[in-house]
Amino acid sequence: MEQWSGYLGLILQGAVVTVQLTVMGCALALVMAFLAGLGRLSRFRWARWLATCYVEFFRGTSIFVQLFWAYFVLPLMGFDLSPLQAGVLALGLNVGAYAAEAVRGGVLSVPREQREACVALNLTRFQSLRHVILPQALLFMLPVFNNNAIELLKGTAVVSLISLADMTFQAQVVRAQTGNTAIPFLTILVLYFLMATVITVAIRGLERRLARGLDGVRG
Structure with a gap:
């Protein structure tokens, strides 16, 4: 039993790394999604072109290849990244490309009347976006952001390929040392599920709060 408690400690250490990857990766993904x-x-045509190239490139290539590029190829160009930094970069850029479509769709889903009202009030494009369009569009974006965050959480398992000691890596270590596959992988299965549940509860709570706020404004 004492031996297994030590192995559980290893997996929990890996869980901390997984949480770090998820939080920092989601932060980067959110920034890239809005940009x-x-x-x-x-x-501006150049802005549309750059954004489209980014979205199509990262959606159209493998996360494995993106991770290997971040960790093995970028150092050859003078950008030395730690395994954690490479993992955050690859995951954030990859998921951000998918979330960008949620941002675009959310903004386009705002009724045309709202845009016309902004023009009637003589608001600038930035003021319209900040005070009118985005608060309403965010309500449409959040369910997709929830899915994207969970996908990023599950995607953190790929960092074990570059020897970053996340949950999956530590489960493989425990399996190699004990010869037992079921217990370590059942443990991380439960941990992944619990983390995904926390993300879902948090985003749904934010969604309900935002919906109440918009109802109050509309009322």
Whole structure:
């Protein structure tokens, strides 16, 4: 029993790394999603072109290849990244490309009347976006962001390929040392599920709060 408690400690250490990857990866993905999503709606052709290239490239290539590029190829160009930094970069850029479509779709889903009201009030494009469009669009984006965050959480398992000691890596270590597959992988299965549940509860709570706020404004 004492031996297994030690192995559980290893997996929990890996869980901390997984949480770090998820939080930092989601932060980067959120930034890239808004930059690319709004970029695709820009009136400037160069901005639309850059945003489209980013979205199509990262959606159209494998996360494994992106991770290997971040960890093994970028150092050859003078950008030395730790395994954690490479994992955050690859996961954030990859998931951000998918989330960018949620941003674009959310903005386009705002009724045309709202945009016309902004023009009637003589608001600038930035003021319209900040005070009118995005608060309403965010309500449409959140369910997709929830899925994207969970996909990023599950995607953190790929960092074990570059020897970052996340949950999956530590479960493989425990399996190699004990010869037991069921217990370590059942443990991380439960941990992944619990983390995904926390993400879902948090985002749904934010969604309900935002919906109440918008109802109050509309009322």
